Amino acid sequence: MINNGVFGANTSGDWAMYFDGSDVGLGDANIDGVSVDPATNEIHLSSESGFSFGGVSGEAIDIATCMMESFGEQTSCHVSEKFTGSLHGIDGQHAFDAIQIGSFTGNEKFGQHVIYMSSMNGVSVADMSISDEDIFYHDTRTGAWKLLFDGSDVGIGTDVDAFVLQEDGSILLSFNASTNIDGLGTVERPDIVRFIPATTGHDTAGQFEWYFDGSDVGLTTYYEDVDGISIAPDGSLLLSTSGNFAVDGVSGSSADILQFSPTRLGDLTAGTWQLYFDGSDVELTSTSENLTGISLANDGETLYLTTLGTVAAGGLRGTGTDILVCGVTNFGTDTACTIDLIYRGASGGITQSLDAIHVTDATLEAPQIQANAQTIPLFTLEMLAEPTQENSPPETSRFISTYVDTVRETRHVESAITTPLRSMPSPNTWGRIDLQRETLEIAPIPLPPRSMKLASIDSVLSVWEPQIELQTEKPQAISPPADRKVDEFFSDTDFIQLPLR
Template identity: 40%
Template sequence: MTSRRTKVLAGLALAIPLLLPGAATADDHEPTLYIGSATGGSVAGISFADEDILAHDLVNGGWTKYFDGSDVGLRWNDVNAFHVADDGSLLLTLERPQRIEGRWVDDSDVIAFSPTSLGEHTAGSFEMVLDGSDVGLSKWSEDIDAIAVTPDERLLLSTTGRLRVPRTSGGTLQSTDEDLIVFDAESLGEQTAGTFERYFDGSDVGLRRESEDIWGAWVEPDTGDIAMTTRGNYQVPDLSGDKEDVIVFEPTSLGITTTGSFYPGWDGDDHGLSGQRLDGLSVDLGQQTGDPQFQASLTNDWVSGWNFTPDATVTVTIYDTLGGTALFTGTPPTDPDGNFHLDPGTTGIDLMPGTYIEVDDRTLVMEPLTFDTFDPTNDILAGTANPGTTIGFGIGNETAGFDGTTTADSTGNWNVDLSTQFDLTADMGGQAWISDTDGDQTIAEPPPI
């Protein structure tokens, strides 16, 4: 994936906060990317087929099989589009017509799967959501190959080719395979009724070639940004790539006249899916309701935390060492989200390696860590820590970001060369951190440029 504009935020740009420690995502429900492939293969030791759906943890990088289509009668078919609902149920469409639970399901239909179990032992039941033949989807070119849900919970779809369907505003809507159309339902299920309008016109924003057929889509519910996969190679203004990418469209207008810009979202090449042709796509944004955690900066001497009791206070005590002398005790307030912050003007303490901090029942012994180099010219980050220590890092501004981990070498130096991955700019901020066993962090910040 190549771009002159980068907006990569921790795995999937539109969905995930920049994962500096202060914005850490809850452990109990991490943001997840759901992906399907038009071919079989394996990733992280997990074998999958085209009727399966994979789940990728966007924070920790792990893979699992979310839906095993062969367990529920889809072994000889391809789940070529899907949407994962908040309750774990699925909307699906199939590449080929098939009889399911006594009913004929066409490739222009959308069905719902209500699971009783998921993963390697998938079980559950199906029901009809949209009978395409009831609403004008009857030709071979009108087979559905992408589905999503709009922020106002209407069904979006794209088809394999040209279509003609009833338009909500009257007359006939004509659309092509690089578009998304929205269904204004009057009824759903076995007796589907309703009409369509254009939601996204791909030709307006550079999707015109046969290989740029939309094969997967997901809409971020708060911003309206649209994540999508394409049939093959794509080239739009400032961005090009291939069938293994998830790209994101940030709209300024939608509908008959679509305007906006694309930015990179996620690259399968970087996560074990090289050579796969991605089709279905969905995202779970996760929940930020994990255990309380805090961090303290060696560079700027502040202490802050999150996920504590909202609109209350925490007790912070700073000692010179573990078992040593208490240098400061205070009870800063938490905000409505459970966050607190203590600046050095309040504590008067110069934090250093070995400083021991208690926040309620959580503790941290600060580790040796520096962040000495932030070089936008050569895209280099560097610093020091104890040899063999794992260091997390995150850098970014309001429109672009990058995070990752590295390890200090045998001399205690760590170095990250981002020249082939990310363009550092002088207006970006950053942090490096070392996490203890329960997630509290020693922070170092780079010098001013």
């Protein structure tokens, strides 16, 4: 011990005995690790040759504690066992040569994200055997690994090569090969289905529905396989493909990202395309830099990416097991972003390239999905012209097919068709008003083609509502073609309720 010390470049002071090991029975034992706790008057000791004093024995991987009674030339203490290395998996080849015991506030920074992923081939992580049709995740804040989606539980045996988790807990999925799904038929490589889980994890269960038919909007070739999905803040779809694409005058490569703005989703998909991200603008140009996974953060600027193999862009180097982050400052044909590396898959035991990701700062628990969610189609009649005279229909209206999720109380627009209103029956012949319930109940009747039967509600209200919703529990009730009568979509006993608002 140094008394009256001056420390630094010109250290000085007086030496004094602080602890005499021979006084407490240590003899010639070499003390290699020592930690002093002044608050408790304890000294913790370890020795490379082991120790035996005060009735306590230990190896080089053990620690003893002296509860001090006196210091200096006449040292005395009560000895107890503090730490036994063998009980914590430490063997004799790893003797301690320094120790420090106490409470500390560190500045170690752990991960900030939950990384949902699917791999190109099977992997084993955290005692889990993962197949390429599964989705698993790593909470980098805690180190925990869990399974989210077991494809084999729901009849999926092909590689999930793209997915995104939606806010309502459902999962949008695409596959790298034609996949047959009960109730849907064959799902091709450019298609996307929506999975509504009842349970997730090792006992995955739920139902599938059509979400996006790629062939309806120009994705028809082998290399236009959808291999990356994300959702933009405006609700549009962001898609990457496994090879070159060309849709509606927009073309690009496997390192680019398309943006699809839907006017209708489902098995009759419609919408418009534009280029969202040009990989060549940010040095993603080699075959191995094919984007295999994309995930856009809620801020609309932070884009997470995975590649087929080795990537060397923006001064960094990575592999197909890594995740890149791109802080985008400009999207489109003049893409600009700063690329960095945020996740090394190999450090977590990932040995196969990742081919789908979803990165979030969500809590550890996987999305909890309410079972038995029901979607009910809605028809919306939106008036596009003022009536020419009191209580007469406008010349045109827009017929919008939507559906409402009764569990999550969300509405999804599917299609919009503008159609003329040529003939309206008298309201006395086809419906009744319940003003207390604020609903109009109508029974379907034959109508002339390309006509609609809702506008005569005005004869009661004397004003034109800008929007009237027609609700039915008929799942097949979608926008009728122009050459079909509305009544062909309903039975004679069905009643339809219109909220009067």
